[in-house]
Amino acid sequence: MKNRVLFILMVFIVFLNACHQKEPTDFAGLNKSKAWQLQFEDECTANWQQNWFKDGLISVVEQDENGMDLIAGPVNRDDAHHTVLWTKQSFKGDIKIEFEYTRTDSQIVNVNILYIQAQGIGKEGRGADITEWNAYRDTANMWKYYFYMDPLHVSYAAFPMVNDDPENDYIRIRKYPAETQEKFKDTEILPAYFNTGLFLPDVTYKITVIKTDAKLYFNVKGNGDEKLFSWDLSDGQSPKEGRIGLRHMYTRSARYKNFKVWTK
Structure with missing residues (x-):
């Protein structure tokens, strides 16, 4: 035996x-794959409002030839200082996202998030088209997203909200919505990855994200390193359609450049 x-x-x-x-x-x-069809392309060097809109009144977007800086508000633990930058365009089906990311803060607390294919779920009048309730998110509290939207959420260049170790970063994904505040933990899709050694300040990384009905891949290349992270979505966690969002919690900032999206 x-x-x-x-x-x-x-x-x-x-x-x-x-x-x-x-x-x-x-x-x-x-x-x-040659099946990918380019749907969105932005060098991120000028006129960000042509392709994007922003949640959060205190945050700012700055641009020059080096890219687009998304800068959340400076006050920690004040929800008015959160921000999300959304694509005006919505994307359907399998999706591939590629962009250059440079962390411009030196924080070792709080989170950057990539929202993949977000729509409203219709709860309490928060309909599928999130532009219809933009004003509700002028203060971009986290719960307004995980109670009322249904995207995949990818935390990266992320640190615990209480932390003193600069190497204690993580990458984690979630699928919204959460039923209650207490059940937010149930939105996580394992595994989580810790102490990645990635996303050092002022270092540019190329991020490639591929989402299918059954899988999510998150590939990071830069600073002489390349790492691939993946998750199984075969239990129905893959969203079907929606916008892409770039979230910075209070105190966080980063630069984006050459943002592209394909679908098939």
Whole structure:
């Protein structure tokens, strides 16, 4: 009996290793697919309001030839200082997102978030088209998003809200909506990745995100390093349609450049 259990365990470990080794190949194949159709392209160097709109009244967007700086408000723990920058365009189906990201803050608390295909869920009049309730998000409290929208949420260049370790970053994904404040933890899709060694201040990284019905890939390349992170979405967590959002919690700032979106 003991030998049988050990055999089953070894087979399981071999299977997991094979799956892990297959992931880069699967990502590379998807990334190079000729089926992708370019839907959105912004160099992010001028006239940001042509392609984007902003939640949060205190935050600012600044642009020059180096890109688009999204700067949240400076006061920690004040919800009025959160911000989200949204694409005016909405995207349907499988999606590929690519952009250059440079962290311009030195914070070791709070989170950057990429929202993938966000729509309103219709709860309390918050309809699918989020532009119809923009004013509600002038103060961009987190709960206004996870109670009333249904995107994938990717936390990256992220730190706990109480933290003193500059290496204690993480990457985590969630699927909204949350039923209650207490059940927000249930929105997480495992695994989470910690101490990535990525997203150092003033270092530019190329981020490539691919979302299908069954999988999410998050690839980061820069500073002589490249890492691939992935999650299984086969339990119905893949959103179907919506806008892309760039969220900075209070005190956080970053520069974006060459933002592109494909669908198929």
